[in-house]
Every structure is written in structure tokens, then in C-alpha cells.
Amino acid sequence: MKREPGRTCLGCRRVRPKRELVRLVRGERGIVVADARARARGRGAYVCPDAPCLEQGLSRKRLAHAFRGACELAPELAAGVRLAASAATSPIDRTKSEEVTGTWPQR
Ligand SMILES: [Zn+2]
Numbered sequence: 001m002k003r004e005p006g007r008t009c010l011g012c013r014r015v016r017p018k019r020e021l022v023r024l025v026r027g028e029r030g031i032v033v034a035d036a037r038a039r040a041r042g043r044g045a046y047v048c049p050d051a052p053c054l055e056q057g058l059s060r061k062r063l064a065h066a067f068r069g070a071c072e073l074a075p076e077l078a079a080g081v082r083l084a085a086s087a088a089t090s091p092i093d094r095t096k097s098e099e100v101t102g103t104w105p106q107r
């Protein structure tokens with residue numbers, strides 16, 4: 001059995017395999033966005049893509065603690081996390097924009 005790296009969810013504080021969590025990164029001006037491809041540089045934080053975890057974890061206080069600095073939530077960050085989670089379980093077009101934003105285009 002392969003050991004996977006565990007990460008702590010910002011919401012429920014449970015350690016879960018990294019692939020079951022969505023990575024968040026703090027970008028320009030301290031704005032926190034979902035990192036769908038888990039490739040953005042810098043310090044990351046992780047949250048389960050579940051409603052209770054998003055509600056609890058996506059607060060400025062929690063994020064500021066995780067990132068050790070003041071944070072702003074990207075607009076529709078929770079929606080961005082959910083989309084990032086669904087993108088992780090289905091094939092996505094990786095040739096599209098590499099830009100990391102809190103909102104993702106709807107198909
Ligand atoms: Zn959680």
C-alpha cells in the first residue's frame with residue numbers, strides 16, 4: 001500500500017490524503033484562490049470540498065492563520081473550490097489558461 005502525503009483541512013482539521021483536498025494559495029494582495037491544478041507557487045492551504053468545511057475553513061481568520069498573513073477571500077472562493085474538486089476527478093483541458101482565479105468559467 002502506498003503512503004500518501006496527508007494534509008490538514010482548514011475546516012474540519014482532519015488529515016486527509018492530499019488528492020481529496022483542494023489546495024488554496026494566497027496570491028497577489030493576499031487574495032486567496034483555489035489552486036485547481038495544485039501547481040501555483042508559494043504556501044498552500046488545504047480544505048475538503050464539502051460545504052461544512054468550506055463554511056468553516058474559508059474565513060479570513062482561518063486563512064490568515066494558515067498563510068501567516070492577512071488574507072482576502074477571492075469572490076466566489078467556495079464555488080472555485082468546488083469546481084477545482086470536480087476538475088480533479090474528471091479530465092480537464094490543461095492547455096487552457098494557467099491563470100489561477102477564484103472563479104472558473106462555467107461550461
Ligand atoms: Zn474538512
